[in-house]
Amino acid sequence: MKENETNNQAMDEEKLEAAVMTKKLPQKKFYRQRAHSNPHSDHDIEYPLTPDRMDWTTLYGDYANGRTVEFADVGCGYGGLLMQLSPRFPETLMIGLELRVKVSDFVTEKIEALRQKATTSGDTGAGFKNVACLRSNAMKYMPNYFGKGQLTKIFFLYPDPHFKNRKHKWRIVTPGMLAEYAYVLRPGGLIYTMTDVQDLHEWMVAHLSSHPLFERLTKEEEDADPVVPLLFESTEEGQKVTRNHGSKFPAVFRRKENPVEKN
């Protein structure tokens, strides 16, 4: 993402009007926002004090009853991956976590529009009732939303690379953060990473591989996973990389069982 995209508040009124009237898909250009928000500063983020206190029906309606969220797309951006996953896993609740206010609002509006469209067209599947987006900081509040071993898949697609050394602590995959992700991920659950930045790819692979609670999937296992093809093109960042003829470096890791404690 470009560093200095302006905080574009000048909305294209004609288009917005149309969206208001017909609940059509919202247009990204109304929702562009500065590319970076510092995950280390205090934001006015609302989060539950404990996972038990989270009312998921505000996001999924009745569809949340009897179901728990199992997939988390961290830094979901404009939400392309979730829209692809939704019909493929109709019984699974999935959540996008996005730090930028406007971007997460865009995803929420888009999901709302897709749900309405699904209702009118007589969609018999989940009708996008299994997807939602939360404006939150995934580097701080995962344990507030999810209990121990609740998630089965976590996605990190095209995360911000934070090239400068000083900003490495902003990177979303670090040895310290991996302990938290491992806590909310069930043994056997998977972490998917994808980036066009080779340095970042090597960084993520190095830290995930050396972490005692993760192991990389073999090439064969990776090829057999039906989700892997979605990592390439389903998000807007992925499409941008394709347009720019960039490279793509996917990797998948399995959450191992906790080691047996010695007495």
Next chain:
Amino acid sequence: MALLNVSDSWIIISATSKLFFLQRKGKDLETTSHKIIDVTEVSTSLPFVRTTYELEENVRTNQGEKIEMCCSAISRDGQLFAVAISSKICLIYSLSSSIEMKRAFRVPKAPSVITFDPQGEHLIVGDRAGNVTMYGVSEAIFSDDKLDINGEKTNFEGIPLTGGITMMLDVAFDEIGRRMITADRDEKIRISRYPDSFVIEAYALGHEEYVKTLAIYKNYVISGGGDCRVHIHDFDTGKTVAVSERLHDKKPISQLQVVENNGKLNVWSSLEDDSTLTSIAFDQIFQQAEQVKFDAPLMGFYVDEKTRQIYGLNTNGLSVHSFDGESHQLAIDSNVLEAIRLAKNPDINYFKNVTHQNVDEYKKRKAAKFAEVEAKKGKRQQSLASQN
């Protein structure tokens, strides 16, 4: 900050750049004289650690910098004392008949909490950047890959244990040192394995504000902080067992100590900028609170179960209250008093500092925009209607 630590044989007061070691004897002090150590010399002479990117650190010195105490601890066996100072240095002393400095080393971030592990082999330091690191008590230890918790190459000693995007406010251990419990500014308590802290066993959540102080008793984690209530959590699951009434309508809990009284859990707590110490017994539920009044706001306190005494440190000095109500001021030297009064508290606000109400502002802008569009549309329809 003025700090108080008490062992069976020592009372240690740390303030400004000075450490005062007072020998205890029964209910009183052995003598009014004591050993004084000024840490300025160590602070200015200890070589800097070359960092890979923070260039300004390489040329900085601690010369002339005013030193303040950050945090301190005594080992379980009472044989070791450690203190972290504002020039980001940790010092370890052995407390036998004479007091000797064992080690001094630099740490990369401002320390906010320091404690010995129950084994007494390591010093655990939590910092303002949200990291917890393990240091050797007798010699420097390093991780194999020399990476810090953010995955960065580091030249500093120590083995990283945990890291988060918050400020570490307290670290505690269970009796046998298999679990490490950490408290942070984001209302969280984390229960990790020790030393294999990459396995988080549970989170103990429910605090409405930051968590400043922790204590462990049998199968309970007890905590206090910004929401002015004592919380009790199950040690294995982190689930809330009980939450006390507010101890005060605004003043946060600053320090907790648990004491066993007739086989029952007794929680002692002090409040920020307050001269009252509260004790609440807990047996399935919280019992009626009892209070002990000191003559000025407490900087630190210590409850000794064995001698049934409560020590309180404040700007008037050090006073002792016995469990049966008797109290007196200990005779301490005037230079100790002077240091206590000169000591500066760190200028940190643990409460969240949210300046940008991003969401509210955004919602307002969006609503206004949409209203405008609707209005225009209404007008256009009107004019269309009038044309027809």
